[in-house]
Amino acid sequence: xxxxxSLFLLLVILILNSCDKxxxxxxxxxxxxxxxxxxxxxEFRKTNPDIGIIVNEGGSGVGVNQxxxxxxxxxxxxxxxxxxEIKAYPNVTFNTISIGKDAVVPVVSSEIYNSGITTLTLxxxxxxxxxxxxxxxxxxxxxxxxxxxxxEASRGTRHVFMEIIxxxxxxxxxxxxxxxxxxxxxxxxxVQSDAAIGMLSNAWLNxxxxxxxxxxxxxxxxxxxxxxxxxxxxxxxxxxLIVTNAxxxxxxxxxIEYLLSSEGQIIVEEAGYVGINQ
Amino acid sequence: xxxxxKNRLFYISIGLAVTICSxxxxxxxxxxxxxxxxxxxxxxxxxxxxxxxxxGGIVYQIFxxxxxxxxxxxxxxxxxxxxxxxKSEYLKNEILHKxxxxxxxxxxxxxxIIFGIFGLIFFVNLLNMGISWIVGSIxxxxxxxxxxxxxxxxxxxxxxxxxxxxxxxxxxxxxxxxVQVLLPQGFHGAVTGLLIGIxxxxxxxxxxxxIATAFSGVELPSSFLEPVSTLPTHILALAxxxxxxxALQNAWGASLVLVxxxxxxxxxxxxxxxxxxxxxxx
Amino acid sequence: MLGSTNNIGKYYxxxxxxxxxxxxxxxxxxxxxNSWEAVTTIGLDLFNLNWNPAxxxxxxxxxxxxxxxxxxxxxxxxxxLGVATAIFTSEILPSTYRIVVKSxxxxxxxxxxIIFGLIGIAFxxxxxxxxxxxxxxxxxLTAGIxxxxxxxxxxxxxxxxxxxxxxxxxxxxxxxxGLYKYEIIKEVLLPIAKPDLKGAILLAxxxxxxxxxxxxxxxxxxxxxxxxxxxxxxxxQTITSKLGREIxxxxxxxxxxxxxxxxxxxLFIIVLILTIISQNSLKSNGRLYE
Numbered sequence: 001x002x003x004x005x006s007l008f009l010l011l012v013i014l015i016l017n018s019c020d021k022x023x024x025x026x027x028x029x030x031x032x033x034x035x036x037x038x039x040x041x042x043e044f045r046k047t048n049p050d051i052g053i054i055v056n057e058g059g060s061g062v063g064v065n066q067x068x069x070x071x072x073x074x075x076x077x078x079x080x081x082x083x084x085e086i087k088a089y090p091n092v093t094f095n096t097i098s099i100g101k102d103a104v105v106p107v108v109s110s111e112i113y114n115s116g117i118t119t120l121t122l123x124x125x126x127x128x129x130x131x132x133x134x135x136x137x138x139x140x141x142x143x144x145x146x147x148x149x150x151x152e153a154s155r156g157t158r159h160v161f162m163e164i165i166x167x168x169x170x171x172x173x174x175x176x177x178x179x180x181x182x183x184x185x186x187x188x189x190x191v192q193s194d195a196a197i198g199m200l201s202n203a204w205l206n207x208x209x210x211x212x213x214x215x216x217x218x219x220x221x222x223x224x225x226x227x228x229x230x231x232x233x234x235x236x237x238x239x240x241l242i243v244t245n246a247x248x249x250x251x252x253x254x255x256i257e258y259l260l261s262s263e264g265q266i267i268v269e270e271a272g273y274v275g276i277n278q
Numbered sequence: 279x280x281x282x283x284k285n286r287l288f289y290i291s292i293g294l295a296v297t298i299c300s301x302x303x304x305x306x307x308x309x310x311x312x313x314x315x316x317x318x319x320x321x322x323x324x325x326x327x328x329x330x331x332x333x334g335g336i337v338y339q340i341f342x343x344x345x346x347x348x349x350x351x352x353x354x355x356x357x358x359x360x361x362x363x364x365k366s367e368y369l370k371n372e373i374l375h376k377x378x379x380x381x382x383x384x385x386x387x388x389x390x391i392i393f394g395i396f397g398l399i400f401f402v403n404l405l406n407m408g409i410s411w412i413v414g415s416i417x418x419x420x421x422x423x424x425x426x427x428x429x430x431x432x433x434x435x436x437x438x439x440x441x442x443x444x445x446x447x448x449x450x451x452x453x454x455x456x457v458q459v460l461l462p463q464g465f466h467g468a469v470t471g472l473l474i475g476i477x478x479x480x481x482x483x484x485x486x487x488x489i490a491t492a493f494s495g496v497e498l499p500s501s502f503l504e505p506v507s508t509l510p511t512h513i514l515a516l517a518x519x520x521x522x523x524x525a526l527q528n529a530w531g532a533s534l535v536l537v538x539x540x541x542x543x544x545x546x547x548x549x550x551x552x553x554x555x556x557x558x559x560x
Numbered sequence: 561m562l563g564s565t566n567n568i569g570k571y572y573x574x575x576x577x578x579x580x581x582x583x584x585x586x587x588x589x590x591x592x593x594n595s596w597e598a599v600t601t602i603g604l605d606l607f608n609l610n611w612n613p614a615x616x617x618x619x620x621x622x623x624x625x626x627x628x629x630x631x632x633x634x635x636x637x638x639x640x641l642g643v644a645t646a647i648f649t650s651e652i653l654p655s656t657y658r659i660v661v662k663s664x665x666x667x668x669x670x671x672x673x674i675i676f677g678l679i680g681i682a683f684x685x686x687x688x689x690x691x692x693x694x695x696x697x698x699x700x701l702t703a704g705i706x707x708x709x710x711x712x713x714x715x716x717x718x719x720x721x722x723x724x725x726x727x728x729x730x731x732x733x734x735x736x737x738g739l740y741k742y743e744i745i746k747e748v749l750l751p752i753a754k755p756d757l758k759g760a761i762l763l764a765x766x767x768x769x770x771x772x773x774x775x776x777x778x779x780x781x782x783x784x785x786x787x788x789x790x791x792x793x794x795x796x797q798t799i800t801s802k803l804g805r806e807i808x809x810x811x812x813x814x815x816x817x818x819x820x821x822x823x824x825x826x827l828f829i830i831v832l833i834l835t836i837i838s839q840n841s842l843k844s845n846g847r848l849y850e
């Protein structure tokens with residue numbers, strides 16, 4: 001009884017030591033890039049069944065950290081890597097590759113959109129997030145308090161959004177009511193409310209979560225359409241990045257090449273984003 | 279207010295509390311079964327998840343959860359047995375006994391997320407084992423250690439002293455008494471403890487979500503150092519899309535499967551416990 | 561040969577016991593070492609109000625506040641409900657049904673916390689939102705209610721054991737004196753069961769403090785103290801929800817990481833103290849089977 005156990009433990013230790021850690025591609029990070037990678041991995045494995053691809057979520061910050069700590073091969077990042085992050089991992093050469101383009105869209109609950117608030121200026125959105133505008137009636141909407149939905153601090157969507165809206169990617173939004181994580185979670189909270197405003201990747205807009213048009217300083221109104229993302233007119237846009245430590249090699253390189261190929265780019269577009277060649 | 283009135287009021291408030299508790303129980307199980315049952319089919323149980331977990335089945339999640347607890351049990355058992363034997367047969371000092379008890383109960387009380395953080399720092403970062411299912415198993419084995427130890431201890435300790443004395447009189451040394459007499463008698467305690475521990479461990483999310491699991495793409499791990507996907511972390515990912523009806527249905531389905539697994543382990547533990555109680559009484 | 565197996569056996573049990581005993585210390589030292597940087601570089605500012613890693617402010621006060629309030633709400637609901645139900649199961653219900661109740665409780669205790677989270681998001685938060693006409697049902701109260709259900713089995717099981725352990729001669733004597741059931745329980749049984757009750761509540765307190773998944777999904781996760789402070793219908797943050805959401809985003813070894821671990825250490829110490837006190841007042845071993 002006892003002997004079989006010591007044997008078993010010995011076996012565990014042996015296997016632990018002989019394990020080759022590079023058998024599978026480990027990927028983690030932004031929930032914005034995740035749908036592309038998830039589907040691309042499924043497709044890629046149809047032609048490359050020997051290569052395992054393990055995908056984990058957690059947000060852009062998680063992607064950068066885990067890559068920095070050598071836990072994964074590819075980090076998914078939907079924003080720029082910050083100076084602090086580069087400084088935190090001096091031994092890592094962050095190598096970023098863009099696989100698509102996206103916009104971060106200010107979104108509202110459909111009840112608000114249908115009540116007539118379809119367009120806001122960046123300034124008004126900033127006032128909402130600073131807590132200076134607290135009720136939709138101040139924007140000629142219904143008399144309802146605004147539910148301001150913020151995101152966790154290192155999330156890619158938040159960095160990109162706050163950079164444009166409050167001028168600093170790590171700005172504090174003192175008007176925020178909820179702080180949530182993934183795109184899914186943010187979307188759910190906005191659907192569950194009838195007076196919410198939030199920030200979402202363009203691919204997450206639907207019947208219940210409506211993207212706002214943005215009124216620019218010169219008075220033009222920009223709609224969150226793919227066309228406006230392609231021609232860079234929509235003011236809050238970003239590249240969807242995959243990050244590796246130094247130049248990718250081997251299987252990782254093969255997978256990245258697949259993402260950049262025409263097949264891979266079709267997946268990017270079907271997921272609701274804009275391909276890199278557009 | 280007279281005494282009779284007070285007594286009646288007392289009965290009413292007790293009745294109210296019992297009604298509320300029963301309703302809560304009914305509601306919880308009702309909701310899990312009502313929402314989970316439509317999701318469950320043979321395809322759901324035997325297919326891998328696709329499309330972001332919203333489509334397809336949960337076969338690899340079930341596999342991952344079982345793998346984690348199976349190895350947690352295997353890692354935990356020898357340590358728990360040893361500790362229980364020491365506590366029952368070797369430890370005679372009252373104060374040391376108290377200290378050991380305190381340590382075991384303290385371990386039992388530690389919040390599950392603390393185990394997750396400990397695993398993240400110690401195994402994932404310091405020992406550089408990466409995010410891998412074996413780390414999850416080790417952490418879960420630590421979590422269930424107190425339950426298994428105490429349950430084994432009770433079983434061994436309740437064996438009448440006369441067994442020990444008569445076996446020693448036959449010329450067996452202490453270790454032979456333990457292996458040949460006490461362990462066979464007390465092993466059911468270890469099994470009960472393991473089943474109770476497993477029933478608790480299989481539903482844990484917080485300890486494993488940073489250190490052992492991945493969201494998708496995981497099939498059968500080919501080594502000890504790969505992550506797996508599990509039922510609780512799958513539910514966590516799907517719960518965040520609570521307004522997507524397809525994902526939500528899969529979340530309920532996975533929940534029902536998870537609860538069923540928990541119930542299977544708890545009921546087995548209950549049966550073993552009851553059987554041995556009736557044996558020792560007769 | 562005989563002697564050597566005896567010795568090996570001895571080393572084996574000594575070794576296992578050392579491991580079991582050592583783990584708690586190992587966890588404690590790991591937490592302590594990793595939170596040291598935060599303690600030395602931030603110091604007392606750790607107990608400030610603002611948490612903002614970008615400006616290197618790491619004040620944990622709002623998390624601490626959230627944790628205490630959520631737990632308080634949970635106990636406020638679960639203690640009266642649980643104790644009353646336990647009085648029913650131990651003093652009123654015929655003892656043949658006790659096994660049924662115990663099994664049902666075990667089932668309730670067996671529901672994993674992530675499923676409570678799912679139920680919380682899909683039902684509780686929406687109910688709270690509609691009942692109180694809020695913009696969002698992700699509130700401190702929602703988390704507290706959810707938690708109260710989760711600690712209910714602990715309280716009922718341990719209280720039930722406590723009453724059950726009281727020898728029936730007390731009840732018979734009291735009945736002989738002509739006391740009503742209410743008086744028997746209040747004047748005779750409750751005082752006897754008091755230490756166990758205290759233990760049960762402390763243990764449930766510890767459980768509630770450390771609960772993560774369900775709380776994390778429904779509390780709203782904003783690092784703010786409600787305004788006004790008793791407005792529990794607003795979102796908040798607990799130590800556990802903060803850890804669950806943010807620990808993976810912080811880089812290992814940074815001050816940010818260290819400050820997160822400091823919160824973990826604090827939680828660990830509080831729960832440890834509660835566990836030790838409750839162990840000293842509890843006579844039953846019912847908690848083993850939770």
